[in-house]
Amino acid sequence: MARTDEIKARGSSPARVAHDPVNAPMIRHWAEAIGDRNPRWAPGPDTEAPPAMAQVWTMYGLDPARMPGDPLPDTMKVLDDAGFTAVLGTNCDQTYSRTLRPGEVVSISTRLADVVGPKLTGVGEGYFITTQSVWTVGDEEVATMTFRVLKFKPGTGRVVVDKSKSSRPMINRDTEFFWAGTAIGELRVQRCNACGELRHPPGPVCPSCHAMDRGFVVASGRGTVHSFLVHHAPAVPGKKLPLTLALVELDEGVRMVGEVSGDVAIGDAVEVWFDPIDDEVTLAKWQPAGTPAPEPQPEEKSDLPVWELPITPTLVVSTALATRDFQDVHHDRDRSIGHGSKDIFINILSTTGLVQRYVTEWAGPQTQVLSCALRLGAPAHPYDTLRFTGTIVSEIDGVTTLDVTGLVSVGTHVNARLEITR
């Protein structure tokens, strides 16, 4: 990585002036897209720019002529050439000296701070690139940013099992009672209302008495292993191999096939547990009897009201455009899938905006955001929900420090620490 050392040695780039001065139309677009109704951003003689927009003013355009000497694109090119072609923003720490007002002209100067790697990450083998930027108006420093991205080789990540790829059960009116049961943690066995015979798998007619009047009993969830196997090959979508599958003889006297977590032998006592594979289907699985229950998740603590934001394609695309971030992964589904993503996803500037909206809506419109340090995790895709919680870390000398977490269905999208004054 001698070439990145050269880039590092160049130090800070010459100041690059924003295409446009800070202006009310861009502020309005941004506030609309983020859904931020703070009156301070509204058009008028006292309009202010949201701090989260700091980076927006100096974004390159859709068809950018990169300024020679900008270290980030130069570093990206070095890694592209080495095969690390994919990019993922991971950290964005910003500090704000003051808010900006329409008419002010912002410049940016950036230096390459660090290139660390190669490291094996969840998405692949890659390098973490850290840059430091300073925004100025005239000679005055108005904001700073430490920005870290991961440049990685697509397809080299650790294999992560995606439960949603499991086969889904066919369900009809004869079997829906079973799946309705697993969804609420009940293992239901069909029982003939006429003769009392228990039966699994269920069906519409009692083979013993031909009655079609059927109900169910809730099984104890205990049984013994009648037989089992350990599947090693070939791959089974949605499952991690080797996979132990057992034919369980329930205490009630019927048998059921299920995945077993843990080692078993024929005759071993097992007990059921319930594993949701998606919003609609929950599987009944088994574990050796007496397996300690998993530690209960600690009660989610939030000093701020919980905010659940449905993610729509409109939200992803409109916020990307309002932040002048024209990377295709934020607006072009086909190309995003082509880059190995499952869909478009929210860009880091918009996440910054949403975090600050969450905090200022709670703290009040006059809140000043002094700094915002973001660490990004799971991508936020359309049709998911972004669930924000916030806790107060400290309140010292009028400065409140807050931690904000944004969760999506597959994990943590963002952890952020903010310093604010009210």
Place this chain on the structure above:
Amino acid sequence: MSSFSGAAAIAGIGATEFSKESGRSELQLSAEATLAALADAGLTASDVDGLVTFTMDSTSEIALARELGIGDLRFFSRINYGGGAACATVQQAAMAVATGMADVVVAYRGFNERSGQRFGQVQKWAAEQVNTNGLDNAWTYPQGLSTPAATVAMQARRYMHEYGATSEDFGRVAVADRRHAANNPAAFFYQKPITIQDHQSSRIIADPLRLLDCCQESDGAVAIVVTSTERARDLRAGAVPILAAAQGSAADQFVMTSYYRDDIGIAEMGVVGRDLWRQSGLAPADIQTAVLYDHFTPYVLMQLEELGFCGRGEAKDFIADGAIEIGGRLPLNTHGGQLGEAYIHGMNGIAEGVRQIRGSSVNQVDGARHVLVTAGTGVPTSGLILGGA
């Protein structure tokens, strides 16, 4: 003996080469095998008035008839449940001939099962069928029990537990098949015998099953010509009379996962066996050689028991001294079986049964007068007894 016994006969057999990549369509494979079988019988396409295949076959009866210039078809039929269909295609053909519904019926099966859709992989579509098969699979596929090897492994483990059979006992079936295949130039594993040690060191697929317990994946086609025994006697290759032909499905039957019976074994093969003995008036002692469907080795042991060649749980002892190899009491799968020759869904086993009666097998069993052939196990299945003219 039933009046059906011996009324119809196999007059011709034909096959393509067996490979891992045929390089041509499944329709073409079936057409080639059918033409070969007709040539073997000394018949032409215009003699054919009936066609039978598997429900799983991708080639329709009418498409094959069009390709070969077959004229009017008076009988066409399809059998369900995968490899369990094999012998039943011949049963249907024989019933049509015996009842006068058709004069010359060809049973065929052709596929690119290695280069095309591989049955050994997870078939997600099987769990998504909007029918009772899809509903049945809902109790296993979402849990990850979704390959044939895994479904058989569940029964194999229970069988081992109840009767003390071991992986080496299963391995003896593979060794016998591969020994026979080693003499068969048509076999994929020609000149490639294995030892028990090879079997024991092959990798685990679905414990307790190892790679060498599992049949091959193959491309190819086989066709069988059935006509009346009387007519077949006058044809080029002569008649191999069908002495018995039976289908079987047992109480609480599922496809490959009949796990809810008291004994989770393969009762459906017992149904087939009892009817084969009833129709033919024969008993196990009258069978000189058999072709037992061998997609997975444990089922060969269980078939020997269900068919009455030995008592329940005794198959491991029955085969221990080489009884199922050439020179033994009951040589099995003399073409190499589906582990050694090719996996053509059991149809290649019927062709081997015919060769044994004709005296033309590469591993000819001395004095082979009656040969028993079975179809896929663990599913509703079928069987045949072929006999000398």
